[in-house]
Amino acid sequence: MPTYIPSSAASRFSIAVLACCVAFVLASCGRRDAPVATATTPDAPKAETFAAPQDVFERDARAIIGISYPTGLDRYPALAKLLVAHAAARRAALDAALEKTPRPSVPFELTLRFSTAADAPRMFAVVADEELYTGGASSRPYREVFLWSPAENRLLSPEEMIPNPAAWARLHEQIRHLALEESASLSAPAAERAMQHVFVPRFSSSGRIAGLRFRTDDGGEVEVPGSELKPLVAPAYSGWFEDAPVVAAESPVATAKL
DSSP states (O other), X not given: OOOOOOHHHHHHHHHHHHHHHHHXXXXXXXXXXXXXXXXXXXXXXXXXXXXXXXOEEEEOSSEEEEXXXXXXXXXXXXXXXXXXXXXXXHHHHHHHHHHHSSSOSSOEEEEEEEEEEEEOSSOEEEEEEEEEEOSSSSOEEEEEEEEEETTTTEEEOHHHHSOOHHHHHHHHHHHHHHHHHHOSOOSSOGGGSOOOSOOEEEEOTTSSEEXXXXXXXXXXXXXXXXXXXXXXXXXXXXXXXXXOOOOOOSSOEEEOXX
């Protein structure tokens, strides 16, 4: 016998069923539209592309500029940036002179040549030889040496290697004395000849420093043997030096005995 359901109850039943159906459909739509979470990893840093410094030659009625770089700087990008910055600073010095003298009667000139002086596991040394002319009778020569430590990827200062001022005084005195013996006439008295803490290392075949070469004001060079430098250098670097005979060079090199 069929069961009788009052019309009011049937109506409430239908509404409840309809509400459940609507809720189910909405929940299904929400599941379909919800974004799917995926595991993401941060982008790996891109390796910086090395751009080799470019040689420069510029000439006009006001100035002549020549800048050259050595090969092998791709191994030491940080050093290459320092050399480029040094060249930019020297160009700025020339530009400052041109601002004071906008129309020089003779073109001003900057010649800057970077060259490799030592390429050894312990040190990569680059010499910057400069000639700057901003008027007057002659140009002003200048030399700077960049001592690069491949192991530490940084510059080494001469004062790090020879930290004692008394040691520098001893070195300079010997170099001045030898220069006086080698040259009968000097451009300035020995007391006025500026001795900078600048040297070029010479490495032996064993990879140790056989000597340090200092340039005198008259363009000559004096080499101090590594064995005599050992007592003067910081303990951290004394093992870099050794006793080795001075080899023949293209230009005569005097040897200072301390």
